Amino acid sequence: MSVIVYIESEENKIKKASLEAVSYAKKISESLKKDLIAVSLNLTDFSILKNYGVDKLYNISDDKLKVFEVNIYSNNLSNLFNELEPEIIVITSSANSRYLGPILASKIDAAYMSNVASLPISYSPFSVKRSCFTNKAFNETSTKKSTVVLSLSSNSYGLHENKSNLILEEIKGIDSNSALKIDSLEKLTNKVTIADADIVVSGGRGLKGPENWHLIEDLAKVLGAATACSKPVSDMGWRPHSEHVGQTGKPVASNLYIAVGISGAIQHLAGVNSSKVKVVINNDPEAPFFRSADYGIVGDAFEVLPKLIEGLKAIK
Amino acid sequence: MNILVCISNVPDTTSKINFKNNDSEFDSNGVQYIINPNDEFGLTRAIWFQEKNNAEVTVLTVGDQTCEPILRKCLAIGANKAIRIDAVPKDGFFVASQISEICKINKYDLIICGRESIDYNGAMVGGILSNMINCPYVANCIGLSIDNKKATLEREIDGGKEVLSCELPVIIGSQKGLVEETDLIIPNMRGIMQARQKTLEVLPANSIKNLTDTNKFFKPQPKKEVKLVDSEDVNELINLLQNEAKVL
Numbered sequence: 392m393s394v395i396v397y398i399e400s401e402e403n404k405i406k407k408a409s410l411e412a413v414s415y416a417k418k419i420s421e422s423l424k425k426d427l428i429a430v431s432l433n434l435t436d437f438s439i440l441k442n443y444g445v446d447k448l449y450n451i452s453d454d455k456l457k458v459f460e461v462n463i464y465s466n467n468l469s470n471l472f473n474e475l476e477p478e479i480i481v482i483t484s485s486a487n488s489r490y491l492g493p494i495l496a497s498k499i500d501a502a503y504m505s506n507v508a509s510l511p512i513s514y515s516p517f518s519v520k521r522s523c524f525t526n527k528a529f530n531e532t533s534t535k536k537s538t539v540v541l542s543l544s545s546n547s548y549g550l551h552e553n554k555s556n557l558i559l560e561e562i563k564g565i566d567s568n569s570a571l572k573i574d575s576l577e578k579l580t581n582k583v584t585i586a587d588a589d590i591v592v593s594g595g596r597g598l599k600g601p602e603n604w605h606l607i608e609d610l611a612k613v614l615g616a617a618t619a620c621s622k623p624v625s626d627m628g629w630r631p632h633s634e635h636v637g638q639t640g641k642p643v644a645s646n647l648y649i650a651v652g653i654s655g656a657i658q659h660l661a662g663v664n665s666s667k668v669k670v671v672i673n674n675d676p677e678a679p680f681f682r683s684a685d686y687g688i689v690g691d692a693f694e695v696l697p698k699l700i701e702g703l704k705a706i707k
Numbered sequence: 708m709n710i711l712v713c714i715s716n717v718p719d720t721t722s723k724i725n726f727k728n729n730d731s732e733f734d735s736n737g738v739q740y741i742i743n744p745n746d747e748f749g750l751t752r753a754i755w756f757q758e759k760n761n762a763e764v765t766v767l768t769v770g771d772q773t774c775e776p777i778l779r780k781c782l783a784i785g786a787n788k789a790i791r792i793d794a795v796p797k798d799g800f801f802v803a804s805q806i807s808e809i810c811k812i813n814k815y816d817l818i819i820c821g822r823e824s825i826d827y828n829g830a831m832v833g834g835i836l837s838n839m840i841n842c843p844y845v846a847n848c849i850g851l852s853i854d855n856k857k858a859t860l861e862r863e864i865d866g867g868k869e870v871l872s873c874e875l876p877v878i879i880g881s882q883k884g885l886v887e888e889t890d891l892i893i894p895n896m897r898g899i900m901q902a903r904q905k906t907l908e909v910l911p912a913n914s915i916k917n918l919t920d921t922n923k924f925f926k927p928q929p930k931k932e933v934k935l936v937d938s939e940d941v942n943e944l945i946n947l948l949q950n951e952a953k954v955l
């Protein structure tokens with residue numbers, strides 16, 4: 392019986408969200424007085440895991456695992472998990488993890504809980520706090536199953552360093568096939584993604600048109616931030632759908648979310664509310680966003696943004 | 708072609724979220740229910756296949772009688788028939804188990820679930836169903852075309868998209884992008900009248916038990932008041948973000 396954390400990596404780089412998952416799983420393993428086991432796929436540089444408390448790492452290497460494919464990944468992981476008989480498996484809440492989680496849980500006959508927002512409240516029965524109603528509330532969910540897969544909401548626990556002596560065990564992948572064939576993969580490599588970003592700069596209808604988006608992009612650039620937008624902005628084609636955040640778009644859980652010319656409709660807020668610090672720039676002091684922001688400037692975006700960009704350039 | 712669209716009955720996006728009975732239950736008093744938006748994008752795509760390829764579209768929900776208005780709405784939008792599995796959905800595993808029974812009896816070429824429901828946000832029914840009925844699943848689906856028995860699908864990934872293909876049948880997790888907002892169908896009078904004549908079959912639930920229980924609800928902590936900075940003094944904002952919030 393053990394506690395396992397699944398390490399997500401891309402091109403041999405471990406995702407920051409996975410380090411948060413490791414920190415979280417370490418705390419659980421300490422409470423249960425167990426070693427923390429991590430499982431990675433095709434990783435060659437794992438030194439950083441020693442700083443976050445991984446006691447043992449199983450690294451599965453196989454050419455077939457180079458790109459994420461849900462069936463081959465879940466077959467390999469479930470094969471190992473069936474041997475290790477873990478009680479608790481922690482994964483991140485990235486798009487790929489949320490795709491993998493339910494399938495993996497079903498394969499190993501485990502309960503699955505998404506949007507986990509707290510350490511376990513109790514271990515028998517096992518229960519945690521999860522967000523629901525798109526961040527408008529939380530609930531306590533419990534299970535009597537002996538194995539549970541937890542998808543940890545990003546930025547809900549944080550990174551906690553914890554030194555360990557990592558023991559590595561290299562294993563080979565199993566022979567596995569998928570009914571799904573990946574034909575192509577398009578990925579912007581030079582841009583920070585909304586999912587991975589510490590800071591997200593988001594623009595709404597208040598920016599008047601796509602021709603003004605250089606302001607959002609310049610601000611994002613000085614901050615090393617990802618760019619996002621409100622739903623009407625993507626509906627009108629000012630920005631790609633992939634930037635649409637909110638209840639029906641992507642969720643945002645960054646450290647800092649800067650909303651410019653966004654009114655703060657309930658469906659928008661629902662998707663971005665789990666960001667730690669929210670800043671709003673809007674010329675209407677009555678805009679609802681001011682009620683859920685931490686900092687705000689009542690002002691015209693076209694005047695405030697250039698000054699903000701200059702000011703930030705000066706300190707960077 | 709036979710299409711099954713799994714529908715979740717959810718509180719309207721603007722609903723005030725309240726709980727009752729010692730915070731153990733959602734308080735539906737005064738709440739308007741809608742078709743889960745992600746499911747509606749999927750239903751809209753299904754109706755497109757109905758018009759182009761003569762597909763037969765069945766909508767299904769696991770829920771009690773209070774879910775029937777949204778099933779009627781799906782029929783008014785154009786679905787051919789509806790199935791309600793008579794049970795209060797306890798968790799995603801329970802719902803997937805119920806749907807899997809139907810999928811074993813009827814053969815569907817395409818099964819559509821929403822990416823996630825906006826009430827419990829589990830994002831798990833499609834994936835669990837996939838393993839239960841051994842059928843491939845594509846989550847976060849933003850594109851689907853079908854040629855003969857072959858499906859080409861687009862999956863939204865962090866920072867891009869992936870194009871996949873497979874033989875039918877396939878399960879997808881639908882979301883915006885699969886169709887546009889402007890493609891959504893508002894039922895007209897004729898649709899509403901026709902919906903009354905269409906079959907809404909009520910089936911008993913199987914005996915599979917849920918794996919998880921929701922015991923208690925909480926509301927988030929009330930927020931502190933926003934700190935306003937003068938628009939002439941943006942450097943003060945930078946200072947606050949750097950030294951107070953410590954996020955820069």
Ligand SMILES: Cc1cc2nc3c(=O)[nH]c(=O)nc-3n(C[C@H](O)[C@H](O)[C@H](O)COP(=O)(O)OP(=O)(O)OC[C@H]3O[C@@H](n4cnc5c(N)ncnc54)[C@H](O)[C@@H]3O)c2cc1C
Nearest residue numbers: 595596597621622637638639652653654658659674675692
């Ligand atoms: C089922 C459903 C799901 C939805 N899902 C989402 C979702 O996921 N995400 C989402 O974003 N929305 C969603 N919406 C839409 C949502 O209700 C709002 O319509 C939308 O968020 C408004 O976008 P906005 O703030 O950009 O535009 P508006 O509401 O038009 O706000 C524009 C703001 O810009 C300000 N402004 C104007 N000029 C300036 C200026 N010069 N400088 C500074 N500020 C200025 C205005 O004061 C105003 O507050 C959904 C709606 C429904 C019904």
